[in-house]
Amino acid sequence: MAAAEPDSPLYLGLDFSTQQLKAVAVDGDLGPVHQDSVQFDSELPEFRTQGGVHIHPDGLTVTSPVLMWVKALDLLLDRMKAAGFGFSRVRALSGSGQQHGAVFWRTGAARTLTQLDPGQNLHQQLTDSFSVQDSPVWMDSSTGPQCDALQEAAGGAMRLADITGSRAYERFTGNQISKVRQTRPDQFQDTERISLVSSFGASLFLGRYAAIDYSDGSGMNLLDIRDRMWSQLCLDATAANLERLLGEPCPSTAVLGPVSSFLQHRYGFSGSCSVVAFTGDNPASLAGMCLHQGDIAVSLGTSDTLFLSLSEPRPSLEGHVFCSPVEPDGFMALLCFKNGxxxxxxxxxxxxxxxxxxxxxxxxxxxxxxxxxxxxxxxxxxxxxxxxxxxxxxxxxxxxxxxxxxxxxxxxxxxxxxxxxxxxxxxxYSIGSGTRVLATGGASANRQILQVLSDVFNAPVYTIDLSDSACLGSAYRALHGLVADSGVSFLDQLRNAPEPQQVCRPHxxxxxxxxxxxxxxxxxxxxxxxxxxx
Ligand SMILES: Nc1ncnc2c1ncn2[C@@H]1O[C@H](COP(=O)(O)OP(=O)(O)OP(=O)(O)O)[C@@H](O)[C@H]1O
Ligand SMILES: [Mg+2]
Structure with missing residues (x-):
């Protein structure tokens, strides 16, 4: 890791992923200067997760305890403080979350968030702030009936895909919200706000509810990806007054405000440190790998995902189209494979x-x-x-x-x-002579696995130094967020980022x-x- 000037600015990226919470800080030269992570299963055993989740007896319902994510953030920040991390140097921060997961905030939680006491940790103070303790996550496949109903309301699977970028998927947040409304009406009634895992993470840093960004918002079956607004048709088919529970969506590059006074006092963040909208881990990975048109990214995390940049959306019955996390009018395509x-x-x-x-x-x-x-x-x-x-x-x-x-x-x-x-x-997608396959995620550390990837795709495989590109992409997005409003493009701002290195060539x-x-x-x-x- 590069040595940095003692007072030079830092940009912090977080990743609330399936199995762990990770952080990386880069300096102005885009070199990583600090990395840390908290493993849910082994470091927070009191939540009894396996691979960060609970699989319910029906074999279809999969959830994670929301307080585990809160406690992981306490642990991560405490550990960074003990290691002497320069919180006061952080000019901007952003983050990502596993996609599709939903957090249900209990009535009154907004107030609690604004009144946090720096003498206590987040976990103690937010214990009663969630109406649903077990957040549905991306591995859930229990909402078949809700998916059928949404597609019927939209006029069919293809029509829904045209509006939201995807046909109805069990794990997509809108269908998860429908299920909670139908099966746990009391808890749903007691909810004042619904976040994605990403905007939940941003809310913890802001000290108030953070908007859902367009890119992660595209994984809900609720957002009109062309207009970049909630689709009234989909909202109405999901729950009454849902717009109020979701808040307005925002551009993925938006600066949401300064870091909360709680975090300033407890950890020494500067009052001028900006929180840039958090997004989904796959969109953040696309940013972390500085993906160019023609590249294909393969993330080998808990799930395997493939994604690429698109200028025109062409939704189909397979795969997903999301709003781009970095280009104001761009899109990305994504395929998700659960058995990774x-x-x-x-x-x-x-x-x-x-x-x-x-x-x-x-x-x-x-x-x-x-x-x-x-x-x-x-x-x-x-x-x-x-x-x-x-x-x-x-x-x-x-x-x-x-x-x-x-x-x-x-x-x-x-x-x-x-x-x-x-x-x-x-x-x-066509694999041509100039195709680069960019690999990331835990298994991208395994060269033999990457060799098979290279052979099957008949294309060279590249990696970046850090296997967690979502975290790095969040740090990059934090930096870009500060200038995005003046029209500087992401790739221009990041042109000095370390180039991915070729690790395998096809046989x-x-x-x-x-x-x-x-x-x-x-x-x-x-x-x-x-x-x-x-
Ligand atoms: N040397 C290795 N060879 C193959 N796989 C590995 C190796 N080291 C780690 N892994 C895999 O990496 C996985 C974790 O990857 P990663 O940290 O990217 O997941 P995650 O970010 O928590 O998941 P997701 O991005 O899907 O939410 C582990 O489940 C493990 O199987
Ligand atoms: Mg990941």
Whole structure:
């Protein structure tokens, strides 16, 4: 990390992600000068989460305790203070949150937020501030009936996608709000504000409710992504007077105000430190990787996501279009795959004695194309495509029940990336000679996994130094937020950011192997989908 002048300005980025809360600070030269994180499962064991969440007995409902996120922020800031972090030098901060998650603030919470006592931590003071203690998160798939109702009200799935950028998805916040309204009417009645995880994080820094930004707001099935306003049709179909509970949405580059007096007094933030709107972790990642037109980003976090910049929205029944987090009139496309790192961990534990090294060796020791074996690994109901279960096929497309550990590891990773490529191409993405694949997220630390990614996509893979681009992107967005109003573009402001480094090049034989395999994969996926429907 770069040494910084003692009084030079800093820009702070936070990321409220599925499994941890992370922070990174960069200086004016965009070099990271401080990094920290709090792991929910191991450092806040009293909340008894696994992978940061609670999976309910129905197997569909997935939530996280909202107070865990509050307590994690106390812990993170206390730890940074103890390490001598220069809070007073922070000129601006921003952040990101796992997308789609909803926070329900209890009536009276706005007042509590403005009256926080610097002598006590946030967790003590906000204990009674939430009407729903268990926030629904992106892994939830329990709102099928609410999705059907919304699509019917909108005039069909495609019509809803045209308005909001996506057909109805179970995890999208509007459908989660409908479910809470229907199944917990008392708690819903006692709610004065609904935030996304991102705007909830911003509210903790502002000391008042923060607006939902256009980009993360696009993951709710409620925002008209072209007009950048709530869609009245979708609001009405979700809950009465919902606009009041959500507040006005804002541009993702908006400066929301100064950091709260609570944080100034408790940690020594300056009164002139600006809070820039928080956004979703995927939009923030796009900022952190300084994605250019033509690049495709692959985030290998708890979920795997693929995203790219778009100038024109072309919503379809698969994937999502969001407002861009960095360009005032731009858009981004995104695909989400639920069975990402946690599935890789399960196979690592079963086939590789829990060791990533053994997992990586298995990839090194097996050939491209895995002798024609193709696997689908959907431990839980997948989002893209909506299928479930484990399905293994040999070179003759015959279903088999098991493979050697090494074949299993390669089948898993190849299957995951074939699926990522197939669905990206269906979204209109074409992999050409100049294509850069930018990898981020926890698993992007694994070079062998990235080699398979490079081979399957037949494109070079690049990474940035920090595996958490959402956090870094938040620090960059904080810096850009200060000048965005004067018309300076994000990429211009960030032109001195460290360039992503190439880490893998595709093997010469890769196109021959995977172009063919992709066609078989598409046919087999169709079979698997039909089986999942039975
Ligand atoms: N060497 C490695 N090889 C493969 N995977 C790894 C390695 N190190 C970490 N991971 C994976 O990284 C995952 C965590 O990634 P990350 O920190 O990006 O998740 P997150 O930000 O909490 O999730 P999300 O962005 O989906 O909300 C772990 O679940 C782990 O499986
Ligand atoms: Mg993440």
């Amino acid at each position: 790192s946690l599935t890789r961990e399960r196979v690592r534990d079963r086939c590789c004695s829990g060791s990533w090294d053994v997992f990586s060796q298995a990839l090194d020791r097996t050939p491209l194309g895995n002798h024609g074996n193709i696997g689908f690994y959907f431990d839980t109901m997948e989002i893209t495509p909506p299928a479930v279960g484990l399905h293994r096929f040999d070179a003759n497309d015959r279903q088999v029940s098991s493979w050697s550990p090494e074949l299993e590891v390669r089948a898993l990773v190849e299957g995951q990336f074939l699926s990522r490529r197939l669905h990206a191409e269906r979204l209109g 010469r034989s890769a196109p021959q192997v995977y172009d063919l395999m992709l066609r078989r994969f598409a046919e087999l996926e169709q079979k698997v989908l039909e089986k999942s429907r039975i």
